[in-house]
Amino acid sequence: MFKRTGFLTTAFIEKTFGGLSLVSFFLLTVLSFFYYKIPFVLWLVFFASLLICFFIYIARKRLFLYVIGRVFEAFITLFIVASITFVLLRMLPGGPFDQEKTLPPEIQANISAKYHLDKPLYWQYTHYLKGLFRGYLGESYKYTDRNITDILKDSLPVSVQLGVYALVLAFLLGIPLGVFSAQKQDSWKDRAAMIFSISGVSLPSFVMAPIFILIFSFYLGWLQPALWEGPLFYILPAVVLGLRPASVIARLTRSSVLDVISSDFVRTARAKGLDEKKVFYKHILKNAFLPVLTFSAPLIAGILTGSFIIEEIFAIPGLGQHFVNSVTNRDYPLILGALLVYSSLLILSNMIVDLLYAYFDPRIKVS
Amino acid sequence: MKRKTIYQKIFEKKVCFYCGLFILLTCLVALFAPIISPYPFYEQFPEKALTSSSSDHWLGTDHLGRDLLSRVIYGSRMSMAVGIFTAIISAFLGLIYGLISGWLGGLTDRVLMRFIDIMFSIPTLVLLILVKVLFDSFIVISHPELKALAGTLVALSLVSWASLARVVRGQVLQAKENLFVEASQSLGASSFRIIFVHILPNIVSPIIILLAFQIPSNILFESMLSFLGLGLQAPFSSWGVLIDEGWRSLSTYPRLIIAPGMMLFLTMLAFNLFGDGLRDIFDPKLQNQIS
Numbered sequence: 001m002f003k004r005t006g007f008l009t010t011a012f013i014e015k016t017f018g019g020l021s022l023v024s025f026f027l028l029t030v031l032s033f034f035y036y037k038i039p040f041v042l043w044l045v046f047f048a049s050l051l052i053c054f055f056i057y058i059a060r061k062r063l064f065l066y067v068i069g070r071v072f073e074a075f076i077t078l079f080i081v082a083s084i085t086f087v088l089l090r091m092l093p094g095g096p097f098d099q100e101k102t103l104p105p106e107i108q109a110n111i112s113a114k115y116h117l118d119k120p121l122y123w124q125y126t127h128y129l130k131g132l133f134r135g136y137l138g139e140s141y142k143y144t145d146r147n148i149t150d151i152l153k154d155s156l157p158v159s160v161q162l163g164v165y166a167l168v169l170a171f172l173l174g175i176p177l178g179v180f181s182a183q184k185q186d187s188w189k190d191r192a193a194m195i196f197s198i199s200g201v202s203l204p205s206f207v208m209a210p211i212f213i214l215i216f217s218f219y220l221g222w223l224q225p226a227l228w229e230g231p232l233f234y235i236l237p238a239v240v241l242g243l244r245p246a247s248v249i250a251r252l253t254r255s256s257v258l259d260v261i262s263s264d265f266v267r268t269a270r271a272k273g274l275d276e277k278k279v280f281y282k283h284i285l286k287n288a289f290l291p292v293l294t295f296s297a298p299l300i301a302g303i304l305t306g307s308f309i310i311e312e313i314f315a316i317p318g319l320g321q322h323f324v325n326s327v328t329n330r331d332y333p334l335i336l337g338a339l340l341v342y343s344s345l346l347i348l349s350n351m352i353v354d355l356l357y358a359y360f361d362p363r364i365k366v367s
Numbered sequence: 368m369k370r371k372t373i374y375q376k377i378f379e380k381k382v383c384f385y386c387g388l389f390i391l392l393t394c395l396v397a398l399f400a401p402i403i404s405p406y407p408f409y410e411q412f413p414e415k416a417l418t419s420s421s422s423d424h425w426l427g428t429d430h431l432g433r434d435l436l437s438r439v440i441y442g443s444r445m446s447m448a449v450g451i452f453t454a455i456i457s458a459f460l461g462l463i464y465g466l467i468s469g470w471l472g473g474l475t476d477r478v479l480m481r482f483i484d485i486m487f488s489i490p491t492l493v494l495l496i497l498v499k500v501l502f503d504s505f506i507v508i509s510h511p512e513l514k515a516l517a518g519t520l521v522a523l524s525l526v527s528w529a530s531l532a533r534v535v536r537g538q539v540l541q542a543k544e545n546l547f548v549e550a551s552q553s554l555g556a557s558s559f560r561i562i563f564v565h566i567l568p569n570i571v572s573p574i575i576i577l578l579a580f581q582i583p584s585n586i587l588f589e590s591m592l593s594f595l596g597l598g599l600q601a602p603f604s605s606w607g608v609l610i611d612e613g614w615r616s617l618s619t620y621p622r623l624i625i626a627p628g629m630m631l632f633l634t635m636l637a638f639n640l641f642g643d644g645l646r647d648i649f650d651p652k653l654q655n656q657i658s
Contacts, residue, residue, distance in 0.1 A: 093501075
């Protein structure tokens with residue numbers, strides 16, 4: 001029945017490298033969590049295997065043109081996002097150097113000249129776009145003499161680190177919980193899991209965080225309430241950031257598993273005597289994962305670029321704080337830079353999710 | 368067999384019913400706050416500042432000696448008003464946008480949907496703050512509470528209509544395929560008539576369900592804005608403001624955050640459970656589309 005066309009099939013290579021990248025991803029997460037220095041080799045293995053896996057997948061599915069089209073589209077979207085926010089920002093009242101004490105007009109003029117704020121708006125706009133083409137994001141108004149690129153380089157890794165912990169928690173908690181409660185449908189266990197997850201959806205992070213800080217760091221004294229310097233510091237923000245997506249994922253997984261369980265192909269698989277484990281992993285779980293996948297694109301971008309509330313509450317030096325502070329400071333280049341990072345991440349994760357649809361459900365044609 | 372009305376169905380779902388009741392009660396409390404609350408929200412009793420609960424002040428007082436219970440009661444006004452009115456406004460906007468996009472189709476549809484995609488690629492909180500700051504500079508209302516309400520309403524509505532528009536468009540595309548639409552078209556009915564007589568009644572239930580889920584997210588964003596100091600300001604009361612005050616004195620007086628946090632949590636829980644119940648009643652198949 002089965003014809004094996006050799007040991008080194010593309011699918012086999014793809015799976016090997018996919019597995020390798022997953023393993024190195026978990027190693028990276030664990031090592032960084034316990035504050036070990038991460039060997040450079042590990043980064044190399046992770047990125048190399050991810051890229052190889054990605055390219056083999058693209059080649060196997062013949063999606064090169066599609067990917068190129070999407071990348072082209074992404075640049076247009078980024079351009080529009082930059083333009084819209086540029087205009088919106090300049091419509092805001094007040095400028096970046098308005099202070100309570102008014103500066104002498106000469107100094108004001110000098111500052112404006114230094115940052116080209118005295119030029120007409122369209123000139124500033126084209127100037128900014130020209131910079132963007134060279135990969136130059138401008139200089140911050142608030143953090144004097146600092147490149148936006150430098151600020152992003154300092155703050156993005158922290159946010160990504162926090163975001164990865166939260167995401168790992170969200171998926172590792174949410175999916176099993178949803179599967180578990182779908183299997184025990186309408187029992188008290190199902191009810192308990194769903195009460196937990198709807199509470200997770202309804203509890204805002206700025207209520208959850210203070211309560212967790214109260215319990216775990218003030219009363220019990222186990223964890224640190226603020227800053228970002230080791231495992232004891234990581235746990236609380238990661239949990240607070242991850243619980244809400246975990247609950248949403250649990251609810252989604254439960255409903256979609258219930259949906260898939262009653263479908264025809266699962267009945268057929270069982271009828272032909274397939275072993276229950278295989279039915280579950282290959283037929284049910286793989287198909288039930290699709291709605292979760294749809295949900296995870298905006299989730300990943302949102303969480304990786306940092307949550308303003310969480311970073312504010314736990315005093316974490318991540319990217320999220322810049323999103324709000326730079327609007328209040330009218331630090332135009334910084335907010336634009338942060339927004340561009342967010343948008344690129346969102347577009348990237350949207351594209352990867354669209355590509356992955358075809359992996360989880362071969363019936364879906366990506367085009 | 369007589370068909371059950373929607374109210375009877377809601378009554379049969381106990382969880383949904385009690386959540387609806389809770390929501391109704393909270394609305395009534397918000398509406399009649401001046402009558403119900405024992406003290407005005409701004410009245411200070413400096414000699415009794417930071418006392419814990421007593422017969423005079425059931426939930427105790429804050430750092431200026433203001434009665435916490437009264438402040439929580441008054442705080443519900445902002446949350447409920449923003450939650451419900453924003454949902455209505457954004458439903459209106461999303462409905463029109465989605466109808467136009469789905470009904471006309473073709474190039475219009477593609478352009479309109481691309482615009483929504485672009486809107487989604489800016490973080491909601493940032494967009495919200497941008498629009499809020501922008502509108503605060505335009506609105507000329509001297510009353511600070513009304514001003515915060517109007518600004519939050521406008522900003523939130525402008526930010527939250529997009530997801531509704533998407534769902535409406537999808538539903539319109541589905542409803543358009545129905546045979547009765549084609550029949551109506553061949554009988555020479557105008558688009559206007561078809562939309563109002565044939566399409567709208569068919570897409571009402573998903574919209575209602577989505578609205579029920581939109582309200583808690585609006586409430587969340589409103590209190591988030593207040594928590595960040597961009598919404599209502601301190602002498603006035605909103606759950607976000609109270610949570611912010613509680614957060615500032617977390618290490619010394621942790622009880623200040625409990626009551627407003629609890630109310631916010633319970634209200635959002637009630638709305639979410641109510642939405643779940645409505646979804647089960649109206650259309651169980653929608654589970655994967657809306658969550």
